[in-house]
Amino acid sequence: MRFVALFSIVVVLLLCASCSRVPNVYIGGPKDPQPLPDSIPVLVVNAAKVPLLPQEYNYLGTIKTAAASGCSSDGTIAYLRTLARKVGANIVYVKKTDIELAFFYTQYGSMTSRCLTLIADFVYAEAPLISKWEEEVKKMESSRKAGE
Amino acid sequence: MVCRKVYLFLVLFLAVSVCAAEFEDFERSLMQPDTTVTSGKPDTGSSATYNAFEQSLLQEESSEMSLAYRGREALMQAIKSRDTAAISQRIAELDNMKSGNVAPLVNIEKECIYIDNQMWRQMLELEVSYYKNFYDSLETEYVQYPENDELMFYVKKIVGKFDTNLTMYRNISYYIEHARMDQADKMELVIMLLLRSAYTRFEDYKLLAEMGRDFCNKYPKHPDAEWIKKSVLAPAERTNFRNLYRENKVNRFDTRAEHKEENIAKNLYTGGVGTNVFLLSGGLAFGDDLYRSDLFEVEELVVALEFYLQLKRFAFAAELLSSGMTGVASYSLGLGYVVFDSRYLKVRPYVAYCFPTMIIEAKKNVLVPERLYSEHGYMEDGDNGQFMGDLGLTFAVNVDFRFLTAYLFRAVNHFFGMSLVGKFGVSYISFDDAPYVDGANVSPFFSLGLGVYFW
Structure with a gap:
């Protein structure tokens, strides 16, 4: 029985990992967000490699995510992309990353999840290099779809 | 290779x-x-x-x-x-x-x-x-x-x-310090060199933020000051999330008075918790005589109450309401929908399932069914008894005239409001406690009162 219960919890957590909302604090968002069209991909740019923003950009808020049981790095990144699109940002500018533990307690014991947490800016910017990245992402996505 | x-x-x-x-x-x-x-x-x-x-x-x-x-x-x-x-x-x-x-x-x-x-x-x-x-x-x-x-x-x-354990800036910082350059140029060079490691080494991030601030404050007219401020310093400063959060909150609090109308408009239809107290009720009844007026007198409901929880546009209400018929009240559970919400007016029609009730006082000694008065099986002159009805349905609309809206404590997006509340509707009520309380009625009614709403 205990095994079944634990198994069920693990299954639920794994299922939730793909669909759950990532806990976060988001500030500085636009009052009247204009969602990004589907034709424009959202780029995730690591500030450790690209340490500055373009000269002209539109700042659309900063987000800090937190750990939650059943988390996944892909899920977190996908959530950030979705949120960025919603507020009209084409760049998620990741400035700080960390690995935090989330605990899930049950009557049978506790489980931990190692979660990627990060602080990122949402910005909209246009520049030749950004267009090049967007093209590369589009190519990758289309080749991935073709592979499927 | x-x-x-x-x-x-x-x-x-x-x-x-x-x-x-x-x-x-x-x-x-x-x-x-x-x-x-x-x-x-x-x-x-x-x-x-x-x-x-x-x-x-x-x-x-x-x-x-x-x-x-x-x-x-x-x-x-x-x-x-x-x-x-x-x-x-x-x-x-x-x-x-x-x-x-x-x-x-x-x-x-x-x-x-x-x-x-x-x-x-x-x-x-x-x-x-x-x-x-x-x-x-x-x-x-x-x-x-x-x-x-x-x-x-x-x-x-x-x-x-x-030294491969150090960043390029740390390797050459001594020479830059002693270089024959303007202080502005030295600072700018340090900022540029720190960029490489600012987001991987905390000490470099701190130095970059500090140096960037100093540069922009000391040399605001420098041709690169605007660029450094916007492209380099701003994203770096926004990495200190605690500061950012505090500043954002302080800014929003400081400016909340001037943005009050805007904030109210933004939070319409978002939901909250409310209480209405109805002091004045009235109505008309069409149907049977519900009780034996030769044997009993009914007690009027003095104050009617309503509690409701609004989620987005939907509202769940629990109320003790005067039905419009003399002496008949009802406990109701209702589901409403906010069709209109604005700065001063909110309109919330709803439908409620009610449990009608009637409190009566015997005018003389009366034999009553045991299930109602099981101890004695009768009511003496002046005794009170409560009769519960079978079923009731209410269709009504709440109209709130919000005469006061204020921020809730230090919040920016939460409010406290006071309203003049009117409730207008029709209720159907039936009793089946023969022989003394029996029948069904349809009653248009109204109630007027005051409401408070936290949202």
């Missing part, structure tokens, strides 16, 4: 890798182009990527490449003679030779030359130009680089002198 090894070494030394393996996916997609960032030399990938057509192109470019080698030799001679003017000139010549196919001199080579020859002003120009044009420059994929020449070994030797 040797050149590639040097290049990889430089990349490892100058660009600090980010920890998380979890980043693999999006880093693979986005960070590969960035390998050009720190070295100025893109990852050319495996030689298998060159097809025959490209090979033929490369052969055609051999004359460009030999010019590049000659230019690099001349540069090496200038370096040997320690002639900084000649070095600058040779570097400019090599830069002019740069084409889509050949890159005679890359940034890391220039940086090493400038460091070795203490050419800090040129170094600053290089860094500023590189970062300012970062998003505008597009490196082509199949660029050739001169390699295995004297200049390459010279660069390798300089790099070998660096």
Whole structure:
């Protein structure tokens, strides 16, 4: 029985990992967000490699995510992309990353999840290099779809 | 191949890798182009990527490449003679030779030359130009680089002198401090150099933020001040999330009075918790006489109450309501929908399932069914009894005239409101406690009162 219960919890957590909302604090968002069209991909740019923003950009808020049981790095990144699109940002500018533990307690014991947490800016910017990245992402996505 | 090894070494030394393996996916997609960032030399990938057509192109470019080698030799001679003017000139010549196919001199080579020859002003120009044009420059994929020449070994030797445990800035900070440059230029150069490690080393991040602030405060009219403020300092400062959150909250609190109407408008239809107290009720009844008026007197409901929870547009209500019929009240559970919400007016129609009730007082001694008055089976003159009805339905609309709306404590998006409340509707009520209380009625009714609402 205990095994079944634990198994069920693990299954639920794994299922939730793909669909759950990532806990976060988001500030500085636009009052009247204009969602990004589907034709424009959202780029995730690591500030450790690209340490500055373009000269002209539109700042659309900063987000800090937190750990939650059943988390996944892909899920977190996908959530950030979705949120960025919603507020009209084409760049998620990741400035700080960390690995935090989330605990899930049950009557049978506790489980931990190692979660990627990060602080990122949402910005909209246009520049030749950004267009090049967007093209590369589009190519990758289309080749991935073709592979499927 | 040797050149590639040097290049990889430089990349490892100058660009600090980010920890998380979890980043693999999006880093693979986005960070590969960035390998050009720190070295100025893109990852050319495996030689298998060159097809025959490209090979033929490369052969055609051999004359460009030999010019590049000659230019690099001349540069090496200038370096040997320690002639900084000649070095600058040779570097400019090599830069002019740069084409889509050949890159005679890359940034890391220039940086090493400038460091070795203490050419800090040129170094600053290089860094500023590189970062300012970062998003505008597009490196082509199949660029050739001169390699295995004297200049390459010279660069390798300089790099070998660096302490690999330190960033480039930490390696050369002493020389920059003592360089013969304007303070503004020194600060700007330090900011540029710190950029490489600001998001991987906390101490460099702190120094960058501090230096960036100082630079923008001290030299607000500097031609690069605006750029540094917006592109470099602003994202760095926003990394301190606690500060950002505090500032945001303080700003919002400070300006909440002037944005009150805007904030109220933004939070309409969001939901909240409310209570209404109805002091005045009335109505008409159509149907049966519900009780034996020769035996009982009914007690009027003095105050009717309603509690409701609104989620978005939907409202769940629990109420004790006067039904419009004399002496008949009802406990109701209702579901409503906010059809209109504005600064002053809210309209919320709802439907409720009610449990009618009637409190009666006997005028004389009356035998009553045991289930109602089980102890004695009768009511004496002046005794009270409560009769519950079978079923009731109410269709009504709540109209709130919000005469007061204020911020809830220190919140920006939460409010406290007071309203004049009117409830108008129709209720159907039936009793089945024969022989004394029996029948059904339809009653249009109204109630008026005051309401408070937290939202």
